[in-house]
Amino acid sequence: MHNFSVEELKEMARQIRRDIMKMLMISKSGHSGGPLGLADIFSSLYFKILKGNPKNPQWSERDFFFLSAGHLAPVWYSTLARAGFFPISELDTLRKINGRLQGHPAPPKTHGLPGIEIASGALGQGMSIAVGCALGLRLDKKPNHVFVLCGDGELDEGQTWEGMMTAAHHNVDNLTAIVDRNFCQIDERTETVMKLEPLSDKWRAFGWNVIECDGNNIEEFLFAVDTAKKVKGKPTVLIAKTFMGRGVSFMEDDYKWHGVPPNDEQGKKALSELAPTKYGDFITFEWEKE
Amino acid sequence: MTKLQSKELKSTRLGFGEALVELGKENPNIVVLGGDVTGSVRTDLFKKAFPERFFSVGVAEQDMMGTAAGFCLAGKIPFASAYGEFATGRPFDQIRQSIAYSEMPVKICASHCGITVGPDGATHQSLEDLATMRVLPHMYVMTTCDYYQTFRAVKECVNIPSPFYIRFFRDNTPVFTDDSIPFQIGKAQTLIEGSDVTIIAAGLQVWEAILAEEILSAEKISVRVINMHTIKPLDKEAIIKAAKETGAIVTAEDHQIHCGLGSAVAEVLAMNHPTPQEFVAVNDTFGESGIGEQLMKKYGIDKDAIVSAVKRVLKRKK
Numbered sequence: 001m002h003n004f005s006v007e008e009l010k011e012m013a014r015q016i017r018r019d020i021m022k023m024l025m026i027s028k029s030g031h032s033g034g035p036l037g038l039a040d041i042f043s044s045l046y047f048k049i050l051k052g053n054p055k056n057p058q059w060s061e062r063d064f065f066f067l068s069a070g071h072l073a074p075v076w077y078s079t080l081a082r083a084g085f086f087p088i089s090e091l092d093t094l095r096k097i098n099g100r101l102q103g104h105p106a107p108p109k110t111h112g113l114p115g116i117e118i119a120s121g122a123l124g125q126g127m128s129i130a131v132g133c134a135l136g137l138r139l140d141k142k143p144n145h146v147f148v149l150c151g152d153g154e155l156d157e158g159q160t161w162e163g164m165m166t167a168a169h170h171n172v173d174n175l176t177a178i179v180d181r182n183f184c185q186i187d188e189r190t191e192t193v194m195k196l197e198p199l200s201d202k203w204r205a206f207g208w209n210v211i212e213c214d215g216n217n218i219e220e221f222l223f224a225v226d227t228a229k230k231v232k233g234k235p236t237v238l239i240a241k242t243f244m245g246r247g248v249s250f251m252e253d254d255y256k257w258h259g260v261p262p263n264d265e266q267g268k269k270a271l272s273e274l275a276p277t278k279y280g281d282f283i284t285f286e287w288e289k290e
Numbered sequence: 291m292t293k294l295q296s297k298e299l300k301s302t303r304l305g306f307g308e309a310l311v312e313l314g315k316e317n318p319n320i321v322v323l324g325g326d327v328t329g330s331v332r333t334d335l336f337k338k339a340f341p342e343r344f345f346s347v348g349v350a351e352q353d354m355m356g357t358a359a360g361f362c363l364a365g366k367i368p369f370a371s372a373y374g375e376f377a378t379g380r381p382f383d384q385i386r387q388s389i390a391y392s393e394m395p396v397k398i399c400a401s402h403c404g405i406t407v408g409p410d411g412a413t414h415q416s417l418e419d420l421a422t423m424r425v426l427p428h429m430y431v432m433t434t435c436d437y438y439q440t441f442r443a444v445k446e447c448v449n450i451p452s453p454f455y456i457r458f459f460r461d462n463t464p465v466f467t468d469d470s471i472p473f474q475i476g477k478a479q480t481l482i483e484g485s486d487v488t489i490i491a492a493g494l495q496v497w498e499a500i501l502a503e504e505i506l507s508a509e510k511i512s513v514r515v516i517n518m519h520t521i522k523p524l525d526k527e528a529i530i531k532a533a534k535e536t537g538a539i540v541t542a543e544d545h546q547i548h549c550g551l552g553s554a555v556a557e558v559l560a561m562n563h564p565t566p567q568e569f570v571a572v573n574d575t576f577g578e579s580g581i582g583e584q585l586m587k588k589y590g591i592d593k594d595a596i597v598s599a600v601k602r603v604l605k606r607k608k
C-alpha cells in the first residue's frame with residue numbers, strides 16, 4: 001500500500017514512537033514498552049511490506065495482519081492512521097469513552113477501526129485465527145499473505161502452540177508469524193515468569209521454518225520477511241529480537257514499562273529523545289508552543 | 291442502625307492480597323498460582339512473603355486451573371487468580387471438569403471484574419463471570435462490596451471444602467464495612483432497614499445502592515438495602531422475607547442482565563413469592579473503553595439508575 005525507502009521507514013518509525021508517547025500522555029492509561037519496541041516492525045509492515053488499500057480496508061486482494069497481542073494497540077493505531085486508514089487527529093481519543101480507539105482492538109462491526117479484522121486483547125488467540133484465514137485463502141487459491149504478530153510472553157498461552165501444530169500439519173506457507181522477542185512481560189522478564197528458551201528450537205520442533213532477526217533493524221527485518229515469503233511447504237516464524245521501550249532511554253529493556261503510560265514529565269523527556277520528523281505530530285501540546 | 295459511611299478509599303483486590311498473606315502465615319498448605327498479573331491481582335504480596343509457596347505458570351489460565359486442581363489432590367489449598375474474564379471465560383472447561391465436577395476445593399479469585407475496569411475496554415470487562423460460575427454445580431460464588439469485606443471473605447473461604455469463586459475489582463472504592471456488621475458466607479447482610487422497597491445489590495453496586503437510598507429517603511421512600519455478597523448458595527430466606535415485607539425488589543450489579551444476581555433473585559421470587567422486580571445491570575451488550583464512573587453512568591448501573599429502577603418498580607407494586 002506504500003513503498004517507502006529505508007530512510008523514510010526509519011523516520012516514520014520515529015514518528016510512530018512520538019505518536020505513541022503523545023497518545024499515552026493524553027489517555028493516561030495504556031502500554032508504553034511493547035508498542036515503542038515494535039515501531040520499526042510496524043513501519044516496515046504498513047509502509048513497505050503489506051498489500052492493502054487504506055481507503056478500502058476490505059479490499060479482497062489485501063494481505064491480512066492480525067495483532068494477537070491486543071495490548072500493543074497504540075503502535076497499531078498510530079501506524080494505521082499514518083498509513084491513511086483514519087485521520088491522525090483521532091489519535092487523541094485512545095481509550096476514551098464513545099471512541100473508536102479502544103484499549104484493545106475492537107471488532108470493526110461495533111466501534112472498531114478500519115484496518116482491524118477481528119478483536120484481540122485476550123492473549124493467545126491470534127495464531128488460530130491466522131491459520132484459519134490462511135487455509136481459507138489457500139482453498140480459494142488466492143495469493144494474499146497472512147501475518148500474525150504475537151508477544152513472547154503471550155506464547156505462554158497453549159492455544160498458540162495448538163495453532164502452530166495446525167499450521168505445520170497443513171503445510172501452510174501463506175502465513176508468516178512474527179514473535180516480538182523482547183524478553184519482557186508484565187511481572188518480570190520472560191525467562192523468570194515462564195522459560196521460553198530454546199525458543200527457536202521449539203518452533204522448529206513444531207514444524208516451522210525459523211528466521212531469527214533484529215526487529216529494531218529495518219533493513220534486517222525487510223530481508224527476513226522477503227526470505228520468509230519465499231519458503232514453500234511450511235509456515236515461517238520471524239523471531240524478531242526487539243527492545244521493550246526502544247527509543248526512550250529510561251524505558252529501554254525494562255519490563256516495568258510493559259503496561260504504564262508516561263506521566264507528563266516522563267513524556268516530555270521521551271519526546272525530547274525522539275526528534276520531530278517531516279511527517280509532523282498529530283497534536284502540539286501547549287508547552288511545545290512556548 | 292448506624293449510618294454507613296465511607297471511611298477511606300481502598301481496593302477490594304488489596305483486601306484479597308492482604309488476606310492471602312494472613313492465610314499464608316496461619317496455614318502452611320496455602321499455595322498461590324501466578325499468571326503474570328501478580329502485581330495487578332495483588333498476589334505479589336504473598337509471593338514476596340512466601341516465595342516457596344508461590345508458583346508462576348506464565349500467561350496460561352487453563353493450565354493454572356488444572357494445576358490448582360492437582361495441588362488439591364496433594365493436600366494443598368490452591369488460590370488461582372487472574373483478571374475476571376481470563377479466570378473464568380478462558381479456562382471454563384478446565385474449571386467445569388477438573389474443579390467443579392471433580393469437587394476440587396480450588397479458590398478461584400478474580401480481580402478487575404465488571405465494566406468499571408474501564409479503559410482496557412470490552413475484552414477485559416468481565417460481565418459474564420457470575421453467570422458462568424453460578425451455573426456450575428458445587429461452586430460457591432461471591433462478590434464482595436469493599437476492601438474489608440473482601441479481606442474477610444478470603445480469610446473465611448479456606449473453611450469451605452468446595453470449589454469457590456470470588457470476584458472483586460480494580461479501583462479504589464469506599465470502605466464502609468467493619469466488624470460491627472456480622473459477616474458469614476452465604477448469609478445476606480441487611481445494611482439499611484426499609485419497608486417500601488428492597489434493593490438487593492452486590493459488589494460495587496452496594497455502595498451505589500447506599501447512595502441511592504439517601505436520595506430516595508429524602509423523597510420519603512423507605513428503602514431496604516441488602517448486600518448479597520454470596521450469589522451461591524443464595525440466601526433465599528432474606529429474599530423471600532424482603533419480598534413479603536416490602537413487596538418490590540430492585541437488583542443491582544456490575545454484570546450482564548442475564549444470569550447474574552438479578553436472575554438468581556428472580557428465580558427465588560418466581561418459585562416462592564412472585565414479586566415485581568427491576569434489574570439494574572448491563573443490558574445485554576459488551577462494554578467499551580472509558581473511565582469506570584463514566585461507564586457506570588452510560589451503561590446504567592450507577593446510583594441514578596438504581597433510583598429510576600426503584601421508581602419503576604414502585605409503580606408496578608400492588
Ligand SMILES: Cc1ncc(C[n+]2csc(CCOP(=O)(O)OP(=O)(O)O)c2C)c(N)n1
Binds near residue numbers: 180380
Ligand atoms: C488471556 C489473557 N491473560 C492475561 C492477560 C493480561 N496480559 C496482558 S499483556 C500480558 C503480558 C504479555 O507479555 P508479552 O506478550 O511479552 O507482551 P509485552 O510485555 O512484550 O508487551 C498479560 C499477562 C491477557 N491480556 N489475556
